[in-house]
Amino acid sequence: MRADAKRNRAKILAAAEEVFVAAGxxxxxxxxxxxxxxxxxxxxxxxxxxxxxxxxxxxxxxxxLAGEAETLAAEGDPATALFTFFAGVVEQAAGRKTVVELLDVDIRVDSQLQTMRDAIGALLTRAQQAGAVRAGVRLDEVMALLTATSAGALRAGWDRDLRTRTLDVVFAGLRPR
Amino acid sequence: MRADAKRNRAKILAAAEEVFVAAGxxxxxxxxxxxxxxxxxxxxxxxxxxxxxxxxxxxxxxxxLAGEAETLAAEGDPATALFTFFAGVVEQAAGRKTVVELLDVDIRVDSQLQTMRDAIGALLTRAQQAGAVRAGVRLDEVMALLTATSAGALRAGWDRDLRTRTLDVVFAGLRPR
Amino acid sequence: MRADAKRNRAKILAAAEEVFVAAGxxxxxxxxxxxxxxxxxxxxxxxxxxxxxxxxxxxxxxxxLAGEAETLAAEGDPATALFTFFAGVVEQAAGRKTVVELLDVDIRVDSQLQTMRDAIGALLTRAQQAGAVRAGVRLDEVMALLTATSAGALRAGWDRDLRTRTLDVVFAGLRPR
Amino acid sequence: MRADAKRNRAKILAAAEEVFVAAGxxxxxxxxxxxxxxxxxxxxxxxxxxxxxxxxxxxxxxxxLAGEAETLAAEGDPATALFTFFAGVVEQAAGRKTVVELLDVDIRVDSQLQTMRDAIGALLTRAQQAGAVRAGVRLDEVMALLTATSAGALRAGWDRDLRTRTLDVVFAGLRPR
DNA sequence: TATGAATGAGGATTCATTCAT
DNA sequence: CATGAATGAATCCTCATTCAT
Incomplete structure (x- = not known):
């Protein structure tokens, strides 16, 4: 691909993210x-x-997101990395920096997205090993909560305070009693 | 409004719910x-x-939903009524019996929806008084979690098991430590 | 269908014939x-x-066309009716009054067009019985010649003289020696 | 024109024939x-x-086609050469080996095509001199019948039997009584 | 009031043609 | 000269909305 074509491809992707996030x-x-x-x-x-x-x-x-998760899994504190990642995703959604609407479509099915799931799975495992997340929690519900809250933050326009308070509840639910 | 007109209005509303739930x-x-x-x-x-x-x-x-919430507030066990209601809403969403997609649009703004908020607020207060929900939790985040999980159940098609496990986390997060 | 709708349907069909004949x-x-x-x-x-x-x-x-063929079969001179019909179709094609381009698409397949084939078949049979057309000639080649010459008259814009001379050859070919 | 350019021109022409014949x-x-x-x-x-x-x-x-006609005029039997040529053209059309659709566009007008007309004219003259074609037949209607039947064979997909039977009629029409 | 036909702006997609690389 | 990316007019079709019947 020619240089200008590559540049255009990037411009289009960026524009598409903005547009689809803003207007569905x-x-x-x-x-x-x-x-x-x-x-x-x-x-x-x-x-x-x-x-x-x-x-x-x-x-x-x-x-x-997979990249961010992998970095955190490699470098972050196991006890907090999952929460950090989770909050970061929701924050990005709120900041319209991402397209959460699309997250809940086929996310478990599409093989292209397996990488991301795996990366988040690693974060979860490490958090559980560090005793920061209850042992019974599975990746499925973590993904479900992640997509649900991200979509909420994006579409319903939760403000910063509401995001924090909502995640507090979710994180409390993930921690051991 | 004439009787047949009223009947038409009802038929249209019913059809609209079916159609919009089925096809977005x-x-x-x-x-x-x-x-x-x-x-x-x-x-x-x-x-x-x-x-x-x-x-x-x-x-x-x-x-x-307001009606359901009011009934539960009047008759249900304060310690569980909120959770019962919450799970019921998510269940309806999953069963396509309702239009959750619309829940997260302007739900705090639209005065028409205030009643529902109030009814759920009553459930929350009673749950807190019964010690079943942490005192610090506010109605806003309960609504946020309700709409987020309902939308997730609806759009992403969470199965029964996933719904249960996800709500387990949310409810654990709402309970006192 | 309402009266105005029927009128519009007719206007559209007429316009479509003109347009598609003129511009393909x-x-x-x-x-x-x-x-x-x-x-x-x-x-x-x-x-x-x-x-x-x-x-x-x-x-x-x-x-x-089926109507015209049936009328001729019922009322015309068996010895000339087929030729009259044939020439009439080619004449209409030349006058842009019809859509010959479409004639050669699936004309033997489409059941809707069977009626027309049947009507022309009747003309052929009667012409053969009257000794005006060779016994060995089948309907298939009559249809083939009809569509081919009509399309030619339409698309290639044969003038009146050329149409006549061309049909003279075809008709001579159909007659017994 | 450079050698590679000439080669490209040829490749393009060949490809164009294939493509336009296959897909219109x-x-x-x-x-x-x-x-x-x-x-x-x-x-x-x-x-x-x-x-x-x-x-x-x-x-x-x-x-x-002009080349084929000239060869036949020079070497073939005058009494059959025109028919041989005619049948050959229709056969090519049926075999999608040529672009008959284009034949009926401006074929008398375009000076570039004069050569072909002339060559076919020579075939006709010789056939008439040999007594194989009626004296009154002109080149115009021969061309008309040629393009019409070729187009029919191509577009309507006449099978071999139908092609033969149709040409039988045309050839009978061209012969003296 | 109900009906359903008409409107026409809007949207996805294609493709001949131009032009920077 | 060749390449292939960019252009944008044109096309088919949909659908919210209006309005004659």
Whole structure:
């Protein structure tokens, strides 16, 4: 791929994230093109269908989150890393920096997203080994809570205080009694 | 309003709930009319815009939930009523019996929904008085968790086991240490 | 169907015939709407896809031709009726009064067009019984020649003289030696 | 023109014939480029518009047919050469080996195609001199019948038997009584 | 009031053509 | 000269909304 094409691809992805986060996944592809500063044809050259574009955003997001989770698993304090990660994701959602709406679609099914699940799974295991999370908790419900609260923060527009208080409850629920 | 008009209004609301729950809020108004057995013009006579129709469904839902909450507040065990209610809402969402997607839109703003908030607030207060919920927990985060988990159950299609395990965490987080 | 709707349907069909004959079957549906004096949505309400519209024109044409053939079979001179009909079809094609382009699509397959085939078959049989057409000639090649010459007259714009001379050859080929 | 450019031109023409015959003349130029193994820009460098490309194919076809006709005129039996040529063209059309769709566009107008007309004219003259074709038959209707039956064989997909029977009628019509 | 036909803006997608690399 | 990315007009189709019947 040529340099300018790669640059455009990135611009389109960035614009798409903004647009779809702001207006939901039925915002128009035209709007994405406008925000990216390219013609509509360019969007479709890079992503042959609108769905491909949405999938690409999802993949990007999953990769980014997986990276963050892996870093924390490698470097962070096992007792707090999961909570740090969790809060960070919700924070990003609230800041419209990510596309949480897409998180709850097929997240357990799509093999492309397995990496992210694995990374978060590692955080969970380490937190449990450190005694920071109850042994009975499984990855499934952690993912469920993560997507649910991220989506809430994003769509319902929870303010900072509400986010904190809500996560307090969730984290308390995860900790051993 | 004439009797047949009132009957039509009810038919339309019922059809709209079915349709929007089944196909998301961008199902067509035509589809609602078809399911209700009326012509499209009749739908728009009762609800001048599609948004009005969605709002009416939301109101209906809020009223129904408020009723359930009030009943539980009046008759239920203060220590468990909130949890019972909470689980019931999530269960309805999972069973597509309600329109949770709409719950997180303006739920604190819309004065029409105040009643529901109040009813749930009463459940919370009583649970705290009974020592079943930590004193520091506020209604805002309870609502946040309720909408977030309901939406998750609905959209992401959590199965019964996952719903239970997820709510276990939330409820543990609400209880005193 | 309401009276105005029926009127519009007819206007659309007429416009479509004109447009598709003039510009080929990839003329735009917009153009048809414009020519019919209705909005684009009206065209699609009557014919949900462009293909449905093309099919409807074809059906209309087939019905009209079947009617003409039946009339001639009932009333005309057996020895000349087939030739009269044949020449009439080619003449209509030349006058852009019909949509010959569509004739050669699936004409033997589509059951809706069977009627027309049958009517022309009757003409052929009677012509053979009257000794005006060789016994060995089958309906298939008559249809083939009919569509081929009609399409030629339409698309290649044969003038009157050329049409006559071309049909002279064909008719001579059909007659007994 | 450089050697590689000439080679590209040929590759493009060959690919275009394949593509347009297979998918009709509204196949995309991209598809032609892909089949030719060149970039889209190269196609447009050689043929500034899609129409130019179609015209070039037509010219090629006309030249090839003219060649065949000339060979037959020089070497063949005058009494059968025209029929042989005629049947050969229809056969090629049926075998998708040529682009008959284009034959009926401006075939009398375009001076580039005069050669082909002349060659077929020679076949006709010789056939008439040999007494194999009626004296009154003119080149125009022979061309008309040729294009009409070729187009029919191509587009309507006449099978071998139907082609034979149809040409039998045409040839009978051309012969003296 | 109910009906359902008409409207027309909007949206996804395609493709001939241009032009920077 | 070749490449292939970018352009943007054009096309099919959908759907909220209006309005004649």
């Amino acid at each position: 996944s039925d915002a128009s592809t035209e709007e994405v093109a406008r925000r990216a500063g390219v013609a509509i044809g360019t969007v479709f050259r890079h992503f042959p269908t609108k769905n491909d574009l949405l999938a690409a955003i999802m993949k990007e997001l999953a990769d980014r | 809020s961008d199902a067509s108004t035509e589809e609602v009319a078809r399911r209700a057995g009326v012509a499209i013009g009749t739908v728009f006579r009762h609800f001048p815009t599609k948004n009005d129709l969605l709002a009416a469904i939301m109101k209906e839902l809020a009223d129904r | 079957s990839d003329a735009s549906t917009e153009e048809v709407a414009r020519r019919a004096g209705v909005a684009i949505g009206t065209v699609f309400r009557h014919f949900p896809t462009k293909n449905d519209l093309l099919a409807a024109i074809m059906k209309e044409l087939a019905d009209r | 003349s509204d196949a995309s130029t991209e598809e032609v480029a892909r089949r030719a193994g060149v970039a889209i820009g190269t196609v447009f460098r050689h043929f500034p518009t899609k129409n130019d490309l179609l015209a070039a194919i037509m010219k090629e076809l006309a030249d090839r």
